[in-house]
Amino acid sequence: QVQLVQSGAEVKKPGASVKVSCKASGYTFTSYGISWVRQAPGQGLEWMGWISAYNGNTNYAQKLQGRVTMTTDTSTSTAYMELRSLRSDDTAVYYCARGDWNYGDYWGQGTLVTVSS
């Protein structure tokens, strides 16, 4: 069965960076992309960007351009999302989702990133 298992919760100081991993199993990793979506406490869902696991092409949300980098490691079927220059409003649960350009079907369990001094 398709599974996406994300790395554990992180606590970071403002200005630091965080790198969240998403390990996929149960399907051919390079046949799909991975999107990242975040959810601030008590808030809705915000799309952050997408990466093709086939060729590494990316598309990022404009508001995060310059601060976010998405990568994949096909040898371990793992996707990564790095967010730099963290601010308090980056505090959120970060989700990876398998899918194509248009949507995500299976989602990871989420990773809580807390930004606090």
Next chain:
Amino acid sequence: DIVMTQTPLSLSVTPGQPASISCKSSQSLLHSDGKTYLYWYLQKPGQSPQLLIYEVSSRFSGVPDRFSGSGSGTDFTLKISRVEAEDVGVYYCMQGIHHPWTFGQGTKVEIK
């Protein structure tokens, strides 16, 4: 960015009764390829979002047939024919025709 607007924002339903959620987009979600890129997700308490409906009306694998989606262009509806206790949570519509994906505000469904 495409704005997705859901109504109502909360719904209290008696088990066994129907429920309906509306979602409107600020521009058409019909692509030139003939597909309409409108999706419905349910986020149960403390869980990740799970896909219910893709491309307006297709149920995802394992989704009970009491869930149905309809609509076209900019107006869409999710219906639950007979609400069950396990259906509680927040329902989101989402457009995937353009990046960035954008989501509705969410509709919280609770059981009376």
